[in-house]
Structures are given as C-alpha cells and as structure tokens.
Amino acid sequence: MSATGSHEKPIVVVGAGVFGLSTALELCQRGYKNVTVLDRMLPPVPDGSSVDISRIVRYDYTDPFYMKLAREAVQSWRSGPFHPYYYNTGFVLTSEEKNDVYLEKLKSLLRSQGQAFKDFQTTEELIREFPHLKDVKQEFTGYINPNAGWADAAGAITALAARCSELGVSFITGPRGTVTSLRTDDSGVTGVNVASGPPLLSSNVILATGAWSNRYVDLTHAVSSSAQPVGFIQLTPEEAADISQMPVVINMTSGFFVFPPTPHTNVLKVARHSHGFDTSIEVNGRTISAPKRDVNNAASSYLPDDADEALREGLRQVLPKVADKPWVRRRLCWYTDTPQGNFVVDNHPSIKGLFIAIGGAGHGFKFLPVLGKYITDCFENKASAEMRERWKLEKGNQTTGPMVCNDGSRRGPARRLLTAQEQAKL
Numbered sequence: 001m002s003a004t005g006s007h008e009k010p011i012v013v014v015g016a017g018v019f020g021l022s023t024a025l026e027l028c029q030r031g032y033k034n035v036t037v038l039d040r041m042l043p044p045v046p047d048g049s050s051v052d053i054s055r056i057v058r059y060d061y062t063d064p065f066y067m068k069l070a071r072e073a074v075q076s077w078r079s080g081p082f083h084p085y086y087y088n089t090g091f092v093l094t095s096e097e098k099n100d101v102y103l104e105k106l107k108s109l110l111r112s113q114g115q116a117f118k119d120f121q122t123t124e125e126l127i128r129e130f131p132h133l134k135d136v137k138q139e140f141t142g143y144i145n146p147n148a149g150w151a152d153a154a155g156a157i158t159a160l161a162a163r164c165s166e167l168g169v170s171f172i173t174g175p176r177g178t179v180t181s182l183r184t185d186d187s188g189v190t191g192v193n194v195a196s197g198p199p200l201l202s203s204n205v206i207l208a209t210g211a212w213s214n215r216y217v218d219l220t221h222a223v224s225s226s227a228q229p230v231g232f233i234q235l236t237p238e239e240a241a242d243i244s245q246m247p248v249v250i251n252m253t254s255g256f257f258v259f260p261p262t263p264h265t266n267v268l269k270v271a272r273h274s275h276g277f278d279t280s281i282e283v284n285g286r287t288i289s290a291p292k293r294d295v296n297n298a299a300s301s302y303l304p305d306d307a308d309e310a311l312r313e314g315l316r317q318v319l320p321k322v323a324d325k326p327w328v329r330r331r332l333c334w335y336t337d338t339p340q341g342n343f344v345v346d347n348h349p350s351i352k353g354l355f356i357a358i359g360g361a362g363h364g365f366k367f368l369p370v371l372g373k374y375i376t377d378c379f380e381n382k383a384s385a386e387m388r389e390r391w392k393l394e395k396g397n398q399t400t401g402p403m404v405c406n407d408g409s410r411r412g413p414a415r416r417l418l419t420a421q422e423q424a425k426l
C-alpha cells in the first residue's frame with residue numbers, strides 16, 4: 001500500500017455488527033478518512049447476532065489461539081472503554097458426564113496457562129459458591145471460571161457505533177444502506193448496489209455481513225448460517241433479586257445456557273449453543289441457508305417447537321422456580337458457522353479490493369474490544385502469520401451440502417433443516 005493517499009481512499013464496510021463496527025472504528029483510529037458503514041437498520045441491528053441483552057464473555061477455549069485472544073478481550077472488558085457493559089459474574093460449565101472430555105481439555109489448558117478455576121463434584125458444592133442457585137435439584141458436576149461473565153450486547157454495540165460516528169464514520173441505513181449485490185468488473189470490486197438510489201462506488205469493500213454473506217458472494221464452502229433459539233422471560237423484581245447473584249451457566253451436555261437477570265429490567269435470557277437450524281432459500285440460482293434480507297428476522301418471535309421445549313427443559317433444570325413463566329419474546333439468533341469455528345478475515349481470492357470479515361461461529365461477540373485491531377491488521381497485511389493462516393478464506397467454491405461447525409463446543413441435537421411449514425413462520 002502506498003503511503004500517500006492510502007488513507008483517503010473510500011472504504012465501504014457492509015454490516016454494522018461487531019465485525020463491521022470494530023473494524024470501522026479501528027480504521028478511523030489508524031487515520032483512514034473516508035469510512036462508510038452500511039446496514040439495513042441502525043446498530044444494534046435487531047436481527048443481527050450483535051444485539052439484545054447479553055453475550056457470554058469467557059476465555060475457556062480448548063484452542064490456545066482463541067484462549068489468548070479471549071484473555072486479552074476479557075482484560076479489556078474489565079478495564080477498557082467498554083467496562084460499563086461487562087458483568088464479571090463467573091461462568092459455570094456443567095456436564096452430565098463425569099470427566100467430560102471437552103471440560104477436561106478446557107481445564108488442562110487453563111491450568112497450563114496458570115488460570116484459576118474451581119472444580120465442583122456435586123450440586124451442594126456449587127451452591128456453596130453460588131447460594132442463589134439454591135433451587136437446583138439436578139445433579140451438577142463441572143467447574144467455575146471466576147474471571148468470566150457476560151456483556152450487554154446492545155449497550156456495547158450502541159457505544160461502539162457512537163464512537164465510530166464521533167471519529168467520522170458515515171452511516172447509511174434503510175433502503176440506501178441495504179446492499180442488494182456487489183459491483184465488480186475486471187479490475188475487481190467497484191462498489192455495491194443498494195435497494196434505493198444510485199450505487200455506492202468504492203474499490204475497497206469490506207464484507208462484514210455475517211449470516212447474510214452467502215447472498216453476496218458464494219462462500220458456501222467456508223461459511224454457513226445456522227439459526228439458534230433464544231428466549232426471554234420477564235421476572236418480577238423479587239424473582240430477579242432471588243437469583244441476581246447467579247453466574248452464567250452452560251450445560252455442556254445439552255448446549256443450554258442461561259444468564260443472570262439483567263439489572264434494572266429483570267429480564268432472564270436463555271439460549272442454546274448447538275448445531276442449530278438451516279433454512280433453504282434460492283439466491284441467484286444458488287441454494288443457501290440465510291436469514292431474510294428485507295425484513296426484521298427477529299420480529300416474528302417464532303421458534304421451532306422442539307427448540308422451545310429444549311429451552312424450557314434447560315430452565316427446569318437450572319431455575320425451576322421460574323421455568324414455566326411465559327416468554328416475553330423469542331427469536332432465532334443467526335450464527336455464521338465455519339468448519340472449525342475459525343473466523344474468516346481475508347482478501348477474496350479473485351475479487352480484488354473485496355475483503356471478508358465474517359464467521360463469528362457463535363463465539364465472536366466477546367472479542368468486541370480487540371477484534372477491530374486484528375481485522376485491520378489483516379486488512380493492512382500486518383497480522384501475524386499464525387493469525388492469517390487461522391482466518392484465511394479457503395479457496396474453492398464447491399459445496400457438499402451444508403457445512404457443520406465442529407469446533408467441539410456445540411451440544412444438543414444435530415443440525416436440522418427447517419420444514420417448509422416452519423420456514424413459512426420465520
């Protein structure tokens with residue numbers, strides 16, 4: 001990249017989730033003067049995966065690469081500019097199996113990195129640490145990571161977008177910000193077509209479009225979108241106070257997880273980290289799994305019955321007192337899955353000027369405070385060889401059916417294609 005003029009070049013970032021916004025902010029901080037973020041809706045985009053009340057923040061990884069990155073992120077959540085959005089409640093991982101292989105791997109890596117955690121063999125031992133889990137009747141074994149918790153996703157994204165705006169990022173939303181396709185010619189990318197008005201021209205486009213990505217460029221060999229169930233329950237102030245000091249809990253047998261109620265609003269959120277659901281839609285003659293483009297996918301509040309029941313079952317095991325309270329809202333959260341859970345942050349191999357930053361695979365949000373720095377390092381070709389290798393976009397465009405994420409963290413039922421009837425309800 002030439003030193004002169006390179007910071008003046010217009011850069012169009014498509015997607016205002018954690019990948020797009022953290023990158024836009026970092027680009028501005030590095031002196032880029034013409035950064036525009038496009039999205040269908042204002043951040044926090046209501047049907048994106050960087051929204052709503054909470055995300056787990058933890059560095060429990062079986063892979064040292066992500067553990068290191070996540071430790072840096074947790075450190076930043078605790079003491080950096082986003083600390084008001086972080087709650088260090090502790091994180092409990094439980095499994096039905098004694099000496100669960102995955103948990104043992106997590107613990108051995110924590111141990112080798114000198115990180116504190118605490119084993120528990122019985123529910124009684126767990127309740128001694130967290131008296132607010134006193135109503136649990138289920139048998140629990142697992143471990144506690146005290147240096148983990150959750151982040152207010154919508155709050156942190158709102159603050160991130162505001163910071164971008166202060167530093168000069170332009171935002172375009174609504175039909176002008178709704179990208180319909182990429183514009184390319186023999187020289188590479190030339191801009192994007194949008195749902196209303198003339199195209200936005202730029203020879204530098206960063207696609208941070210998460211679960212929508214396969215609509216714009218065929219990356220089906222590298223990423224595939226899966227929908228995961230989420231439910232919200234309104235607690236009374238008394239019910240919330242009764243469990244306010246609980247940790248984040250994940251059941252590594254079922255994939256079910258639950259957060260403490262949100263302070264002040266007393267909303268309880270539960271979800272499942274599993275293989276999720278596929279849809280089947282036609283885009284430019286290709287069949288892909290993806291959320292819709294022109295509607296708010298979170299509006300319908302629809303969940304497949306089996307997923308709804310799994311969330312209820314999970315709640316009955318961890319918080320039996322409130323397990324049958326009605327949902328105030330449900331939604332499918334769209335993951336952008338990759339085969340090993342690696343992000344995809346790379347130049348497109350054949351379309352010059354097109355840079356891809358996607359592939360959160362259900363674990364990206366926690367990296368919000370540090371992600372933009374590393375994406376921009378990749379964009380500027382400054383990242384470590386290890387990171388480039390990890391996050392490279394594999395070549396090729398053949399697919400052999402929907403790709404499944406096998407990063408080891410997913411539990412619960414196998415991935416399932418939603419029936420036509422179910423898809424009609426989305």
Ligand SMILES: *[C@@H]1O[C@H](CO)[C@@H](O)[C@H](O)[C@H]1NC(C)=O
Nearest residue numbers: 008009010011033034201202
């Ligand atoms: C940013 O780039 C756009 C597209 O090339 C151009 O129209 C606009 O004048 C540029 N803005 C600045 C501040 O340079």
Ligand SMILES: *[C@@H]1O[C@H](CO)[C@@H](O)[C@H](O)[C@H]1NC(C)=O
Nearest residue numbers: 094138139140251253254317
């Ligand atoms: C975890 O999920 C499994 C499978 O649904 C269930 O049998 C077990 O009781 C759950 N454990 C806890 C502690 O909730």
Ligand SMILES: *[C@@H]1O[C@H](CO)[C@@H](O)[C@H](O)[C@H]1NC(C)=O
Nearest residue numbers: 218221394395396397398399
């Ligand atoms: C990708 O697809 C195009 C057309 O569909 C084909 O011509 C090309 O050979 C494919 N490339 C690879 C690497 O599979």
